[in-house]
Amino acid sequence: MFKSNPYHNKTAQWVVYVLFFGALAFVPVLSDDAFMMNQFATYGVFGMLALSISLCWGFGGILNLGQGIAFGLGAYGMAMTMQMQSQDPETSPMPPFMLNNSVEQLPLMWEPFWHTGWGIFIALAVPTLFCVIFGTIMFRARVSGPFFAIMSLAMLSAWYTIILDSQPFTNGVNGISPPAPLSIGGFEIDPYSGFIYWMVLFLLAAMTLIIKLITTSKFGLIVQAVRADSERVRFLGYSVSYYETVIYAVSGFIAAIAGCCWVVAVQYVSPAQLDVSFSISMVIWAGIGGRMSLLGSIIGAFMIQGGQSYLGDEFLATWLLILGGFFIFVVRFLPKGLAGLLESGLGLLVAKPAAERESAPGPVAGAKVQG
Amino acid sequence: MDSLFGNFDLSAFASALLLGISIGSIWLIAALGLTIIYGTAGVINMAHGEFLMLGAYSSYMLQAYFGVPFFLCIPASFVIVGLVGLIMERGLIRYLYNRPLDTLLATWGVSLVLMQGVRLIFGSDPKYIAVPQMFQESVEIGFFSISLFRIVVLLITALLVAMIWYLFYRTRFGMQVRAVTQNKEMAAAFGINSGRVYMMTFALGAGLAGVAGSLFGVLNIVLPTMGTSYVVQAFLVVVVGGGSLVGSVAAGAGTGELQSIFAYFTSDTFARFLLFVLIVILLRYKPQGLFAITKARR
Structure with missing residues (x-):
């Protein structure tokens, strides 16, 4: 029996983080199948995207259905x-x-990409800048909740059509498939090796660490307050739009990194990466895994994408039915996803204070539903 | 881009203006059901596109298997999709009314299920809905030529708007709907069953999507994925209009017209991009849309 819910224990959380990423780091030692390493690296990219959605939506309360913009532009x-x-x-x-x-x-647009350093800088800066501008316009106007979700979706579909249509600059629907792997300073990153897996895993772990630090800081506290009741935070004198824009831009930056890693791993990009359904599957990963939990979202992405790859063949026709049905179930009954289930489960282990034990059923810790 | 200022052709431009009305009517009829559902219950129905698709498939099914004439398929689609909406509201949406973001996600789950379900039943090859020969022809109005079916769509849209206006502003049911929209608790205190009002409006909105879908099935081919191409436009009409009927009519006509004018000067896709950017800027100054519904802050 515990005094408080171990799910909320800071030390326990850090231990779980270390164990999780430590265990994942050993995967290439066990297997040296190059194809599998490549596939696991792409799962890591999906994990980053789920992480960015978790930051934006679970933590900041901004439901972003257009994360594909930052991902696609980075890619x-x-x-x-x-x-x-x-x-x-x-x-x-x-x-x-x-x-x-x-x-x-x-085309002039392509000129800066002669230089690898500038190219990567632009790949990360442009999506982030887009998020800052779009976020500033939207959040200053106090567009929030479902309206923001719809606008991000509309923006995504606008980018999708413009990239699809600019055939001479982007190769349209065929996309760009660079002939050789990325080489930085003479070192070539082999996309079919343990190295790419470790690189993606390292970036994923580093970003998880940074986000965890953001969420536990004072800044993070105010962001959470904005999620709970933005009007009250505004009355207290904080600039709500500033906090919302920063969280949205950081989340976009992570998605841009994910986009870069994606292309390094698969050596391919097409407008499909900006497809509406792909952006919404990111939300589904975070939703099923648990949007309030960073690890939960990452595991959600692993589970669903892994399930699609390995079970998808068996249930080819019904996979989307299963996924859709499961998602409806989660939204209806488990708004905090599978991580929320774990939270309530661990809450049952908490030793109830003597006084509370007498007054029949005590409140279950963590069962409170948030809107 | 060199047509931007050079060789401006007045009659072609006038055609673009007339075409804009047709585009606007198509976007408006796609958005009508969405407007009613969002305007009344505040539910963002992501499955709206799939309701359109179901409307097209129910018309196709009635026509191909039972030989029902096309103009009877339209009201039949209204009833069929309306029933689907009714079941969805009773089984899922009514538990989520106080969680707007979650309704958005749950309805997305529903849309996945509906899309895949239809794909399993009908296959993913395109289907066609036949209309009487005379509607496949074009009419010439002076220099301007438009297919007769687009005029039918325009007339049906106008008819539906008039009927909805009558229902919402001239009947007892409409008054109840508006009362619940403005203040649910107060309306309930006056003996209005708000659960029933929500249920009926959701079914009505779904049914309207069914009507729109059976028309789109003629304008385009019938595919399990056809809904997604209309739904973003429909959402924009609702967002720009602010969720009220008059707002949607204005937004549908305005965005359709602008799309057509931009497309005349540039290209179809670039026009869409320009339109979206314009809407983002509009929202900067009118975040609640053009004609927002006044609601009590709860």
């Missing part, structure tokens, strides 16, 4: 960088698909 930036690594200013200054689209000169 396109990285793909352009990698594409330009295999071009030569003298002999072949332009990617082959441009020649097929009869573009005569390398």
Whole structure:
């Protein structure tokens, strides 16, 4: 029996984090199947996306159905960088698909990507900047809740169509598939190796750590207050839109990193990465895993994407039915996802104070539903 | 882009303006059901696109298997999809009224289930709804040519708007709906069964989606994924309009017209992008939309 719910114990949380990432770091030691390493690295990317949704939605209360914008822009930036690594200013200054689209000169938009460092910088800066601008406009106008969700969705579909339509610059529906892996300072990142897995895992762990620190800081406390009742926080003199924009932009930055890692791992990007259904599946991962829990969201992504890869073949026709039905069940009965189930479960172990034990059924810790 | 200022053609531009009315009517009819559901119950129904799709499939089914004439399929789709909406409201939505973000997610789950369910039953190959030959022809109005069916869509949209207006502002039921929208508790204190009002409006909204879907099935091909292409536009109409009927009519006509004008100067996709950016800027100054419904803050 515990004095308080161990789910909320800070030390226990850190121990679980260390155990979780430590155990994952040993996976390449057990298996050296190159294909599997690549696949697990993509799961790590999905984990990052779920993490960013957890920060934005679970923690900040901003339901973002357009996370694919930051992910997709980051991915396109990285793909352009990698594409330009295999071009030569003298002999072949332009990617082959441009020649097929009869573009005569390398578009200005592509010029900075000659330099790998600038390319990666742009791949991360542009999505973040977009989030800052879009977030500022929306949150200053006090657009929140479902309205923001709809607007982010509309924005996503606008980006999707514009990228799809700009065939000469983005290769349209076919997307960009850089011919060679990314090399930084002469070192080539082999996408089919343990290295890519460790790289993604390291970034995932580092971002989880940073977000955990943000959420436990004073800044994080105010963000949580905004989620609970933004009007009251505004009356206390805080700039609500500032806190919302920062959380939204940080979440977008993480998604942009995920986008970069995605292209390094799969060497491919297409408008499908900005598809509405992909952005909503990110929300589904976080929702089922538990949006209030960083680890819960990551595990949600692993579970659902893993399930899709390994069970999907068996239940090919009914997989979406199962997923949709399960998601409805979670939203209806477990608003905090599977992590919330764990929280209530651990809450049952708490030793009730003597006084409370006499006055029949005591409140179950953590069972409070938040809107 | 060189058509931006060069060779401005007045008659082509006038055609674009007329086409804009047609686009607006299509977006408006897609958004009508959504407007009613959002405006009354505050529910963001992500399954709305799939309601449209169900409407198209029920028309297809009635026509292909039972030989029902097309213009009888439309009211039949209203009833069928309305029943689906009724079941969904009773079984799921009514438990989530005080959690608006969760209704959005739950209805997305429903849309996944509906889409995959239809795919399992009917397959993912495209289906076609046949209309009488005369509606496949185009009419010439001076320099302007438009397919007759688009005019039918425009007329049905106008008819539906008039009927909804009558229902909401001239009947006892409509007064109850407006009372519940403005203040649920107060309305309940006056003996209005708000649960029943929500149920009826949800079914009505779903039914309207069914009507729109059976028309879209003719304009386009019938596919399990057809709903997603309309739903974002429909949402924008509701967001811009602010959730009221007059707002949606204004927003539908306005956005449709702007889309057509932008498309005349640039291209279809770039026009859409421009329109979305414009809506974001509009929301900066009118976050509640053009004609917001006054609601009591709870």
